[in-house]
Amino acid sequence: MFLLAHRPRARAGAWAVGLLGTGVGVLAVGLLLESPIVVALGGTAVVVGFGCHIASLVGVVRARRRPLELLHRFLFTSTAFLVVAIALGVAAALAPVDYGTRSRLVSAEIASLAAWLGLAVIGHVHKIVPFIGYSALRARGVTHAPSGKPLMFADLFHPGIARATLVASGAGFALAIIGILVGSSTVIALGGVGIATAGVLVTANLVSGPRRVTRAAARSAAATTAA
Template sequence: MNPSGNFNLSESVSVNPIGGTATSRTPPPHVPLMFLFSSIIFFGVGGIVTFFYASFLIHDPTDDKSVADVHLYLLGFITMGILGALHQFSPVITLEKLYSIKLAYFTYGLYIIGIILLPLGLILGSEALTAFGGASLGTSIVTVIVNLSRPLLKGKKSVSRLGLRISITYLLITACFGVTFASTHNSFSPPTHLVLAHASFGLIGWAGISYIAVSERLWPMFLLSHVNQAKYGKLAIYFVAIGELILAVGLIISNELIAVAGGLVIGLGILSHLASLLNYIKHRHRKLELLHGYIFTSVICLITSAVMGILAVTLNISWSYKEKLSLLTVVFLFGWLATALIGHLHKIIPFIIWGVLRKHGVTKLKNKKPVMFSNLYLANIAKLSLVFVISSFVCFAIGILQGSVDIVKVAGIFIFASALTGFANLSITPIVLFLRNRGSKTTHGFDVSNRLPNVTSVEKI
C-alpha cells in the first residue's frame, strides 16, 4: 500500500485454495460461511426449544430451560452470525488480516462444542455439561479476540473499527460473567440483577454495538449512499457504549436511578442510530429492496423494545405486568438483532458464495446472463422468511401479554420455519447453479472463446 492509501493489486493478490483469487487479507470463504450457516441452524434449534419449553418462557423466564433457549438464540444464532461477519469484514474494513486462519477453525470448533453442551447441560440439569460448555465457549471467545486483535488494533481507523473494539470488550465481559455462572451453576444461583447485567452486556454492549458498527459499513454500500461523515453512527456507538456501562453498573449495585440513567443514554444512542439510517436512506441511489424490508422490521422491533422498556419503568402497574413488559423489552431487542441479521445474511452469504462459484467456473445463468448476487437465492422465499420472522415476534408479543403457552409455541414454529426457509434458500440455489454449470469451459471465470478471435484479429507486426 502506498502512502496515499492506495494499493497495488499485483502485490496483494494471492491464490486462495478454496475461494479463488482473493487478497491475502480475507480468510478462505468457508471460514465465514461455516459460522454464518451454523448461526441459521441454531436459530432453528432455538425455535424448536421454544416450542417444547414455551411454558417455562412464559411462566418462569429464569428457569434453566428458558436460559438454555435464550443462549441458543443469543450465542448460537446472534453471536455466531456476528462472528462470521467479523471474520469476513474486519480484514476488509481495516486492511489487516486475521491473526491466524487455523485459530478461526479452533474458535469454531470450541464454539460449536460449547453451544451444544451449555444448553444441553441446562436442559438436562447436568452441572458438568453446563460447566464444560461454558468453559468451551469462554475459551472460544478468547481465541476470537486474539484472532481479531490484529485488524482491530493495527487496522485502518474508522467508525466501524471503533465500534468493534468496544463491542469485543463487552463480549469479553459477558463471557467472564457467563463462565462464572456456568462453573458455579448448581452451587450458586446468581441474583437476578447480576443476570440482567450479564444479559445487557451481551445483548446491548456486544451484539447491539457490533451491529451498529458493521451497519455503518454495510448501509452505504447496500444503499449506494455516500455521506461525508458517519457522525450519527459515531454518536450512536458512543452513547450506547457509555449508556450500557452506566446501566450495567446500576444493575450490579442494584441502583434503579443509575440503571434508568444508563437506559436514557442508550436511548440517545438508539436515536442516533436511527438518524444514521435515515441519513443513509435520504442519500441513497438505489431503490428500496428486500434487505430494507428486514431493516425496517428490525427498526420497528427496536422502537417497540424501547417503548416497552419505558412503559415498564414509568407505568404504575402491578409487578406481573412490569415483568411482562420487561420480558417484551428483551424479546423485541432480540427481534431487532435477529431480523437485521437474517436480512444481512441474505446479502453477505451470496457474495461470499459468488466468489466460490466463480472459482468453479459458474459465471453465467441459463440465459447466458452473468451471475449476480441476487441470483443466488429466490427473492420470494426470502420474503417468506421475513414474513415468518415478523409472525414469530407478533406471536411472542401476544403470547407473553396473554400468558398463552400455545401462542408462544406458534412463535417457535415460525422461527423454525424462518430458519429452515432461510437456510434452504441460501444454500440450495447456489448448489443447483453449481451442478448445472460444473465443468463449463471457462478461464478465470470468463468464457473467452468469443473474445479471443477479436483479439487475434488485431494486427500485429
C-alpha cells in the same frame, strides 16, 4: 457497505455506538447497585443511542444509490421492533404496574430486541452469503446464471422464498412478543414455529441457490463438450 450508500457524515452512527456502549455499562452498574439515579442515567443514554441508530439508518436510506431492496425491508421491520422495545422498556421503567406485569414488559422488551437483531442479521445474511458464494463460484469458472445471463448475487437465492422468510420471521417474533404480554403459551409457541420456519427457509434458500447455479454450469459445460 451492503446498503450501498455513501453519506457525507456518519455522526449519528458514531453517537449511537458511543451512547449504547456507555449507557449499557452504566445501566448494568445501576441495576447491580440498585441505584435509581444511575439506572436512569444509563437508560437515558441507551434510549438516546437507539434514537441515534434509527437516525443513522434513515440517513443511510436517504443516501442510497439504488432502489429499496430486500435488505431494506428486513431493516425497516427490525427497526419497528426496536421502537417497540424502546416503548416497552420505558413502560417497564416508569409505569405504575405490579411486579408480574413489569416482568412481562421486560420479557417482551428483550424479545423485541432479539427480533431487532435477528431480522437485521437475516437480512444481511441474504447479502453476505451470496457475496461469498459468488466469489467462490467465479473462482471455479462459473460466470453465468442458469438463465444464461451473467451471474449476479440475486441468482444465488430465490426472492420469493426470501420474502416468505421476512414474513415468517416478522410474524413469528410479533406473536412471541404478544404471547409474552398476554401470558399465552400457545401464542408464544406459534411465534416459535414462525421463527423456526424462517430459519429453515433462509437456510434452504441460501444453500440451494449456489447448488442450482453449479448444476446448471455443469450441464452447460457437458453440452458444450458434447457439441
